[in-house]
Amino acid sequence: MTELRNILCGLLFLISSAVCAAMNRGEARWIGPAGDDLPIYADYLPVFKIDCDVKLKKGDKASLVYGADDPRLMNRNLNIYNLENRSGESGIRVEIDRREGCVAIYRSGYHPADDATHPIAKFEADNLIDGINHLQIASNLGFTDIAINGKHIGHAGINPVGNGGDYLAFPVLARVAVDIPTGSRAEISNITVSNFRAPGNVIYRAPGVYTSSARVPVVTRSMPELRTVITLPAGKVVESAEATVTARGIYDLSVNGTRVTDDYFYPGSTQYNKTHLYHTHDIAPLLREGDNTLSVQLAEGWWSGGSTFVGENWNFFGDRQSFIGVFTVRYTDGSVQRFHTVPREWFYSTDGPVVEGSFFQGEIYDAARRDAPDRVWKPAVEVAIDSTVNTTVGDWGAIDFRPSFGDRVRAVDTVTARSVTEPRPGVYVYDMGQNMAAVPLISFPALKPGTEVSMRYAEVLYPDMPQYASHKGMIMTENLRAAMCRDIYRAAGTQGESFSPRFTLHGFRYIEVTGLEGSLPLDSVRAVPVSSVSRIVAGYECSDTLVNRLWGNICRSTMSNFVSIPTDCPQRNERLGWMGDISVYAPTATKIADVSAILAQYLASVRDCQRADGKFPDVAPTGFGFGGMLWGSAGITVPWAHFSEYGDTAVLRGHYPAMKRYIDYLLKNTIDSVTGIMVQDRAWGDLADWLSPEYDRTDKSLLWECYFIYDLVLMSRMAAILGEEDDVAYYQQLADKRRDFFFDTYIDPATGKTRFSAFDPARKGQIIDTQASYALAIMLVDDSNPAFARHLVNAVSRENVADNGTVCPLYSLMTGFIGTAWIMEALSLTGNTGTAYRLLTSRTYPSWLYPVTQGATTVWERLNSYTDKDGFGSNNSMNSFNHYSFGAVGNWLLTRSAGLTKLDDKYIILTPEPDTTGAVTWARGWLDMAAGRAECSWRVDGDRVIYEVTVPDGVEARFSVPVGTDDFNGVIYRVDGTPVPSTEIVGITGVPSRVSLILPAGRHEFTTRMPAKH
Structure with missing residues (x-):
């Protein structure tokens, strides 16, 4: 390859x-x-600047109006306040008052409580003159700045939903007008609309001079052809x-x-x-x-x-x-x-x-x-x-x-609507049956010329709960935030018209269609999922049907979030290459899909965004965002995951200098010179176990230190692979030094539990004792420490209390993005796979399966994106229902439960780990290799476990399983259905209670005694 x-x-x-x-x-x-x-469509433009010249004499007033007659505010189905304004009833009016020497902002028709006669903001403008004054209005997702004659005079947030990118965006440019009172001698001229961000090209110029109230005819220009x-x-x-x-x-x-x-x-x-x-x-x-x-x-x-x-x-x-x-x-x-x-x-x-x-x-x-x-x-x-x-x-x-090649975005499926509802007259909501990143494919009956059909998209519907009574059954778009996510098709009036956009992408399960006289047949409403991942190359299933649905959700979130780059989510105004997300998910992604090319290209963007001082970005491309070293460390963990699965040393070698610069940056810029603690910038944006229910209960710097040690260990390994011998010892010595520092700083000598450091002076020395603190300590610092294993099992099997006071039952998942990637492997590595299965199969909040019980068809960003108690809670300003990070458990499902690990195209390791607790009674996994499909399964039969393995031609496998005994007398082995005495098994080796042997191509079956419970 x-x-x-x-x-x-x-x-x-x-x-x-x-x-x-x-x-x-x-x-x-x-x-x-x-x-x-340049292109302009006023109803879809929420970020812009308007300039004009206003000629005033003492006593004059004049206003510039924009955001008027926004179609969303004229149709109760398109806004959360159920507003249905008539033309002229909505808008933002900026009034310059020469007599009072001020500028006032009025808002009407945006909120039920709006009063067009009372300003929502008022600013003194002591630099107004008799004559021509230059007014500039900068509108940015509701944040509004006013300047008069080049001087900034005021700032206001005028979006009633909320200002900034976390909310539905108001106002858009929409209709523009001038409002000059009768008798006023004011004149308004030189009206221009320009782009907010530099270079700030002008996208519209209004001709003429306005001496009385009038609408300003803003043009529409299409995308260039x-x-x-x-x-x-x-x-x-x-x-x-x-x-x-x-x-x-x-x-x-x-x-x-x-x-x-x-x-x-x-x-x-x-x-x-x-x-x-x-x-x-x-x-x-x-x-x-x-x-x-x-x-x-x-x-x-x-x-x-x-x-x-x-x-x-x-x-x-x-x-x-x-x-x-x-x-x-x-x-x-x-x-x-x-x-x-x-x-x-x-x-x-x-x-x-x-x-x-x-x-x-x-x-x-x-x-x-x-x-x-x-x-x-x-x-x-x-x-x-x-x-x-x-x-x-x-x-x-x-x-x-x-x-470039290999990262192209293509159609990967076609999905037909499964049902349709009509929650309000003329509003048809189609359930596509699954959440996805897709474009619609809608076939229309004969339409009259000019018929305008609107399509909006959502991941979920408003549920039948008291707080959502006025929106019951409607699509929930609040979590899309400032992304409008609305397609419009204007009919030509010909037979057999259809619509499938080429220049947008939506994340959705539901399609709302309006503008038609009746509903469309289900087979006329389809969706085309698109992805840079052409297919899933691995599979998993077990006796727990909810776990099987979780696996399907992991696969769909993978397909949805590899669109040219690995992204966090496909639906809202984000869709960015967040480094923290791909850092934890890369080991799963590389195993279940061929993402070799897309990750190689992504790492090029990471290097392109690397700062001059060596700091890796938090987001690539753009270099925008926040996150800190747990996010930046993706610049080291992702190339390692890429190499581990694909064996491509060229990617490692091309990225190696950037990784060295990053380690130098961490050493020089993030460690306190007095305490030796990694402190970064001591900023909120230096994130830790993001979205953990017990986020505030873990010392951030402990997790940073764990990852720093891991980064150093990986650097030593990659240096060895690349033949950089001097670096091998250098990075290993640094890792050993930081490991000693970790134990001195973060481990309580009396109990062996994790504790707070001087990074948090108020809690220094207090016990942490969270799941993430032990999971990372085991996986990234010391996997042989029995105290870590004991405390992790206790943290998983006990009742916990979340930061918000929620009491979480036994076997709750208390980790966030970072800890979730490691907790299951930490349990298995320390001999506690039974506890891992109990954690996996938990169905109450917080858990992997709670979203599945609530109908999730993709992995959620939050473990409580929706609950049957609180609905969406207060989460919708950041609430994706298609976010692969918590799907990092997919790596454990495939490599531990099913036991499949591919070393290269000709060699695999098979180490299935059956559940001794009875929560899961069988499991099966498969991997598509160049030579064919490799399969591994196990099932419990009384006090025995039966393993079945298929090794494709040209592939050799190392098979290793627990046998529940200190000898091999209880092992039954069949090759292609023929029994083989244990005395004739070639290459069999073992340690107490475990058997290991080399398997050639073929079908193999083993029967062993059930391992002891653990």
């Missing part, structure tokens, strides 16, 4: 080198729409043809009206100021003699639009989409034609069918515009980098343009 990838990369590099050369020679240019023709015609000579036969292209944004490339690929979201997500990917598409089958039309539809993608949960990051990399490429045609006579993206030969349109294409907001498709004869095509312009990018991202002077 690795060798094939390297060969293909080499071939793609040769192709893309031609593109780079063409760019360097100026033959291929970045092209796009002119600077005054580019087009050219190339001519192939008559009489020549095309041997091959390819398009090597990329975009700032995402693109669909078509030749003669046919898309060159059904894949989604090229060129993928990278740190664009450092690494930008090319892709090469085979276009030979689509070409013909004579004229050929090349067309490119652009959209925001990861380049522009919403990209994080912070509004300041809107248009994170840049605010103009553009495209570049080389089209190469080779003929059988040996001649070659090349066509480049150059302004003089390409044209653009901004009145096409893709009105909006945004990951967060959704896609608006106007089918009537697809082939409209009145579409305007203008000459494309060269889009210089300094006219589109944000320089705070970093240096744009040395971008590495490189080919």
